[in-house]
Amino acid sequence: MKMTPKWLMALAIIAIAGAAYAAEPITTLRSTAPDQESPAPRISNFEDTDQKRPRNYPEQPPTIPHDIEGYQIDKNANKCLSCHARSRTGESGAPMVSITHFMDRDGQFLAAVSPRRYFCTQCHVSQRQVEPLVGNSFVDIDALLPNNSTRIAE
Amino acid sequence: MFDLLKRYWKVLNSPSVHFSLAFLTLGGFVAGVIFWGGFNTALEATNTEKFCISCHEMRDNVFAELKSTIHYSNRSGVRATCPDCHVPHEWTDKIARKMQASKEVWGKIFGTIRTRDKFVEKRLELAQHEWARLKANNSLECRNCHSAESMDITRQSPRAVEAHEKFLFTGEKTCIDCHKGIAHHLPDMSGVPEWQ
Numbered sequence: 001m002k003m004t005p006k007w008l009m010a011l012a013i014i015a016i017a018g019a020a021y022a023a024e025p026i027t028t029l030r031s032t033a034p035d036q037e038s039p040a041p042r043i044s045n046f047e048d049t050d051q052k053r054p055r056n057y058p059e060q061p062p063t064i065p066h067d068i069e070g071y072q073i074d075k076n077a078n079k080c081l082s083c084h085a086r087s088r089t090g091e092s093g094a095p096m097v098s099i100t101h102f103m104d105r106d107g108q109f110l111a112a113v114s115p116r117r118y119f120c121t122q123c124h125v126s127q128r129q130v131e132p133l134v135g136n137s138f139v140d141i142d143a144l145l146p147n148n149s150t151r152i153a154e
Numbered sequence: 155m156f157d158l159l160k161r162y163w164k165v166l167n168s169p170s171v172h173f174s175l176a177f178l179t180l181g182g183f184v185a186g187v188i189f190w191g192g193f194n195t196a197l198e199a200t201n202t203e204k205f206c207i208s209c210h211e212m213r214d215n216v217f218a219e220l221k222s223t224i225h226y227s228n229r230s231g232v233r234a235t236c237p238d239c240h241v242p243h244e245w246t247d248k249i250a251r252k253m254q255a256s257k258e259v260w261g262k263i264f265g266t267i268r269t270r271d272k273f274v275e276k277r278l279e280l281a282q283h284e285w286a287r288l289k290a291n292n293s294l295e296c297r298n299c300h301s302a303e304s305m306d307i308t309r310q311s312p313r314a315v316e317a318h319e320k321f322l323f324t325g326e327k328t329c330i331d332c333h334k335g336i337a338h339h340l341p342d343m344s345g346v347p348e349w350q
Contacts, residue, residue, distance in 0.1 A: 048311045048312075048313075049312065050311070050312035050313055066311065066312075066313055067311060069224075070222075070223060070224070072335055072339060072340055074339075075342075076339070076340050076341060076342045076343060077335065077340040077341075077342075077343040077349060078349075079335070081349075082348060082349055088348065092317075093316065
């Protein structure tokens with residue numbers, strides 16, 4: 001094998017990459033190597049206060065303020081709608097699903113929740129009291145624009 | 155052979171001359187106890203989860219689903235088995251349920267739910283029988299373990315408190331009205347009132 005410049009270059013890259021790898025372990029959320037079984041994290045309970053949480057931005061799907069353990073949502077049954085459907089809200093006292101959920105993708109309103117909105121937990125999630133695994137530098141729009149019109153209104 | 159039978163028949167048919175009345179009464183009593191006991195033992199033997207899941211129809215569908223629910227494993231380590239929810243504790247109710255259960259043996263022989271597809275197809279009907287039974291007895295089986303009197307609503311979640319105060323304690327509704335699908339997956343609920 002002749003030591004052409006191309007080969008030298010390749011070797012150099014491998015050497016540098018190897019050195020970098022050795023110096024700094026890859027940051028990972030895993031506690032053990034991927035091929036080993038790591039201890040299961042503790043399961044904490046859902047927050048179940050029934051207190052609505054403010055949304056972080058207007059378009060945010062509201063988070064679920066209660067336990068949904070074992071709630072069935074499949075083609076057979078939707079436990080969420082057994083309280084949140086329009087016809088059920090009188091008895092359950094739960095808020096009705098947003099009217100936007102009755103719209104199909106052409107903007108036509110249907111009589112019931114549109115199939116594309118059927119699987120509630122695609123957008124709405126319940127919360128648990130846990131330390132976030134990664135930091136978050138989200139800044140609320142009101143903090144970003146102190147002269148926001150809602151601020152003036154207040 | 156025929157003669158032999160005839161001789162025995164004669165012995166059985168003639169009034170007793172060899173046994174005293176006391177013996178016969180006592181004997182009848184003992185036989186009765188044995189018979190009764192045997193019947194009850196048979197009843198108890200069929201009242202276990204092991205018996206229920208000896209049929210694959212029960213084991214592969216409903217039992218498999220039960221395993222991921224709170225009634226199979228929970229923090230207090232108390233669990234509900236099939237007969238806790240499905241076989242009434244009252245003796246007469248028990249017999250009635252057993253008579254119904256002979257339908258299950260019938261179903262087994264004719265394979266009404268032998269395959270998963272058949273089971274899924276028949277599931278709503280089976281579930282409706284159970285809902286009707288629990289509705290009629292005011293959720294007796296649930297109440298054997300959960301009594302409304304012992305419920306400390308100050309320890310329940312806000313939603314549970316609201317629902318129980320408004321509908322359970324007033325007697326307007328019973329457990330099964332609100333807690334369908336607590337132990338198994340639900341069948342297609344599109345025709346069921348209060349469901350979508």
